[in-house]
Amino acid sequence: MIFDDLRAIQLRYGFLPKAELEALSQRSHTPLYQIHSVASFYPHFQLAPPPKADVRVCADMSCHLNGACELRAELEQRFAKSGGADVTIRDVSCLGRCDQAPAVSINDEIFTNVTAASAEAIARSAILGETLPEPHPEQGRVRCASDPYDDEGKYGVVRKLAASKDWDGVLAELKASELRGMGGAGFPTSMKWDLVRKQPGAEKFIVCNADESEPGTIKDRFIMTHLPHLVIEGMIVAGLVTGAKKGILYIRHEYHLQEEILGEELRRCYHAGLLGRNILGSDSIFDLEIFVSPGGYICGEESALLEALEGKRAEPRNKPPFPGQAGLWQKPTVINNVETFANVPQILARGVEWYKTQGQGGSRGLKFVGVSGHAAKPGIFEVPMGIPMREIIFQHAGGIRGGRQLKAFAPSGPSSGYLPASMADVRLDFKALADAGSMLGSGAIVVCDDTTCMLDMALNAVRFYRNESCGKCVPCRAGTQKMTDLLVRWTHGGLPEKQYREDLALIDELCQAMSLTSICGLGQIVPAPVQSVLKHFREEVDAHVLKGKCPSGICFTAGARAGEAQRAGIRP
Numbered sequence: 001m002i003f004d005d006l007r008a009i010q011l012r013y014g015f016l017p018k019a020e021l022e023a024l025s026q027r028s029h030t031p032l033y034q035i036h037s038v039a040s041f042y043p044h045f046q047l048a049p050p051p052k053a054d055v056r057v058c059a060d061m062s063c064h065l066n067g068a069c070e071l072r073a074e075l076e077q078r079f080a081k082s083g084g085a086d087v088t089i090r091d092v093s094c095l096g097r098c099d100q101a102p103a104v105s106i107n108d109e110i111f112t113n114v115t116a117a118s119a120e121a122i123a124r125s126a127i128l129g130e131t132l133p134e135p136h137p138e139q140g141r142v143r144c145a146s147d148p149y150d151d152e153g154k155y156g157v158v159r160k161l162a163a164s165k166d167w168d169g170v171l172a173e174l175k176a177s178e179l180r181g182m183g184g185a186g187f188p189t190s191m192k193w194d195l196v197r198k199q200p201g202a203e204k205f206i207v208c209n210a211d212e213s214e215p216g217t218i219k220d221r222f223i224m225t226h227l228p229h230l231v232i233e234g235m236i237v238a239g240l241v242t243g244a245k246k247g248i249l250y251i252r253h254e255y256h257l258q259e260e261i262l263g264e265e266l267r268r269c270y271h272a273g274l275l276g277r278n279i280l281g282s283d284s285i286f287d288l289e290i291f292v293s294p295g296g297y298i299c300g301e302e303s304a305l306l307e308a309l310e311g312k313r314a315e316p317r318n319k320p321p322f323p324g325q326a327g328l329w330q331k332p333t334v335i336n337n338v339e340t341f342a343n344v345p346q347i348l349a350r351g352v353e354w355y356k357t358q359g360q361g362g363s364r365g366l367k368f369v370g371v372s373g374h375a376a377k378p379g380i381f382e383v384p385m386g387i388p389m390r391e392i393i394f395q396h397a398g399g400i401r402g403g404r405q406l407k408a409f410a411p412s413g414p415s416s417g418y419l420p421a422s423m424a425d426v427r428l429d430f431k432a433l434a435d436a437g438s439m440l441g442s443g444a445i446v447v448c449d450d451t452t453c454m455l456d457m458a459l460n461a462v463r464f465y466r467n468e469s470c471g472k473c474v475p476c477r478a479g480t481q482k483m484t485d486l487l488v489r490w491t492h493g494g495l496p497e498k499q500y501r502e503d504l505a506l507i508d509e510l511c512q513a514m515s516l517t518s519i520c521g522l523g524q525i526v527p528a529p530v531q532s533v534l535k536h537f538r539e540e541v542d543a544h545v546l547k548g549k550c551p552s553g554i555c556f557t558a559g560a561r562a563g564e565a566q567r568a569g570i571r572p
């Protein structure tokens, strides 16, 4: 409820005036410090009046590879003379439009593939109070191989299940399919559902994690646009099987279009008796609503997401207990990713044998992947699990822009670290990628061409984690800053060898401390980009630090120096 109140105030005043927060505190009998602690945590809420044009340039991986640093510097230059009070230009974390980089948010509207000239024109319209142009529209509905239905047959699995009530059969099929979570951790879905089903008590919840905020991750946006019925059906099935009567779809606030599409689909489901009381005439109950996130990458971590749903700061909980035992309001809760839920009706409608045959080389099922960075045709592709990365990058995503060479790729955003081009034959598979020292993660493939500086990319990834750390635990809060400082120093070059060796030892120690002692996955994964660059691109790092030479000509140029504050900057 607190978010609704805060949003209403912000909508009215454009920010959260102190007097209004005090009035809310009195009205809701909530201490002011609690309201303030929530309002100050989330990037969506503003405690000071905004400028007429609030320009935020995405600074993360895919946009960084597409000139975000230079874009911001040029915008600053263009506005330097014309009144600082009317416009602010700052960084923002990934806006979920990595395939259309660089992306910019202007007064909370997102614009993609922008140039300095186009962003300037929009910002000037905002200053004049004019209506801003329509942001880049999403492409029309696409027919996907994953969809088991034609228009009439939708929700066939729920229809069958409401009559048969064969909950054990569903769990057995999911177990046989070996479906694993598609949100990053890859936990077996049937085990999660079974755990919640076995918990005592009538109050249980189903939560869909549509926060999707890791740089490069855009597949859930596509699934919610083109297959909303599969996501909703997967959630209803989870409710029926586990006995949960309430579902919540937690979506990032930058996904307005997907929120609308899902809202429309929910209305159709209620109208058709697929949701609510007495589902399809049975005695089953399941209600489903959408919750719009107040923002921040950490909200995607499952226990932080639950805290946000409870109206608190999105700080991850210590685990155990896991959400399956003590989740939302301490009740048993299934949390799954959008794609995981969308897989459930596919498997149940077409059978496990069909599912098995969709993958390659022993992998199962189809997978949505986002490809961004220096790809010639960035986008979201539906591919067989087990397909070689090379095929995704060169056939589906059209290879490397401008006919250049592939230098490196991140199989799944900053969390997966970077692999060299020589490893492009690795298959899109949980085990194959783990064996390659990376991970399948959320299928966020970010491609780097041969002009890319990999030390710069390691810094970009660590900087993202530093900005998004919630600050609850020391290893992550202090470690991400320390790691950023060390990498910035390395990009300056010219360090004595002794100092470099000490830095390397310190990085090693930091990596161990962070991965072993951080409370949540964010702090635990921070070492990945740095360690992978040191492993696969060590000569390049050595050249920076010891010889003062950036082999890609990025780190020591005047432009890079000018952009340095941005590269290391903290989100205001």
Ligand SMILES: Cc1cc2nc3c(=O)[nH]c(=O)nc-3n(C[C@H](O)[C@H](O)[C@H](O)COP(=O)(O)O)c2cc1C
Pocket: 180, 181, 182, 183, 184, 185, 186, 187, 209, 210, 211, 212, 213, 214, 297, 298, 299, 300, 301, 302, 303, 335, 336, 337, 338, 340, 341, 520, 521, 522
């Ligand atoms: C910092 C952080 C951010 C995360 N963001 C997401 C996210 O946006 N979407 C998601 O499904 N999982 C995300 N996860 C993973 C979730 O914690 C959780 O494992 C997942 O939602 C479970 O669903 P699955 O089993 O279907 O993958 C994130 C984890 C961490 C540590």
Ligand code: SF4
Pocket: 298, 315, 316, 468, 469, 470, 471, 472, 473, 474, 476, 477, 518, 519, 520, 521, 522, 523, 524
């Ligand atoms: S690891 Fe980082 S993001 Fe996670 S709880 Fe600790 S400070 Fe917060």
Ligand code: FES
Pocket: 058, 059, 060, 061, 062, 063, 064, 093, 094, 095, 096, 097, 098, 101, 103, 215, 216, 217
């Ligand atoms: S929109 Fe910029 S990295 Fe995702």
